Amino acid sequence: MDWTDFRAAAPGLAALAEERFGAYRHHVLATLRGDGSPRTSGLEVRFVGGRLWLGLMPGSRKAADLRRDPRFTLQANPGDGAGMGGGDVRVGGRALEVGDGPAKAAYVEEVEPPQPFHLFRTELTEVVRTYVEGDTYLVAQVWKPGEPVRALRRT
Numbered sequence: 001m002d003w004t005d006f007r008a009a010a011p012g013l014a015a016l017a018e019e020r021f022g023a024y025r026h027h028v029l030a031t032l033r034g035d036g037s038p039r040t041s042g043l044e045v046r047f048v049g050g051r052l053w054l055g056l057m058p059g060s061r062k063a064a065d066l067r068r069d070p071r072f073t074l075q076a077n078p079g080d081g082a083g084m085g086g087g088d089v090r091v092g093g094r095a096l097e098v099g100d101g102p103a104k105a106a107y108v109e110e111v112e113p114p115q116p117f118h119l120f121r122t123e124l125t126e127v128v129r130t131y132v133e134g135d136t137y138l139v140a141q142v143w144k145p146g147e148p149v150r151a152l153r154r155t
Contacts, residue, residue: 004050024077031065070094087131095120
């Protein structure tokens, strides 16, 4: 499922997630190295044409990671903590590289990234929003394809 599918299935959570990703330019991407250990690195993300895209510098280690194993987690930048009213958001899924063609051309027209670059489209397997409710609960809203949004509360 792509971001458009997620937005249709969970519009409220999708709007909050887009707000969190839109609040800052840089976020944190987690990929898997060849030995299976995690790699975290900074990244800019874009929502173009109803999809969440990952644009990466040519020859970057994170691009090589995703080419080898497309699984990723993307953590929205929490900023200084003062603007966390929308909660903390992370997205998990698979990132699949897009070669030259109409999708990449549309992305280039909209974003005007430095050339050359790697472009990955995302397929979502999970979106999680974590926030504090009142002074009592830590709440995790969890969405997975084909399931309704679940809210898990802890004191």
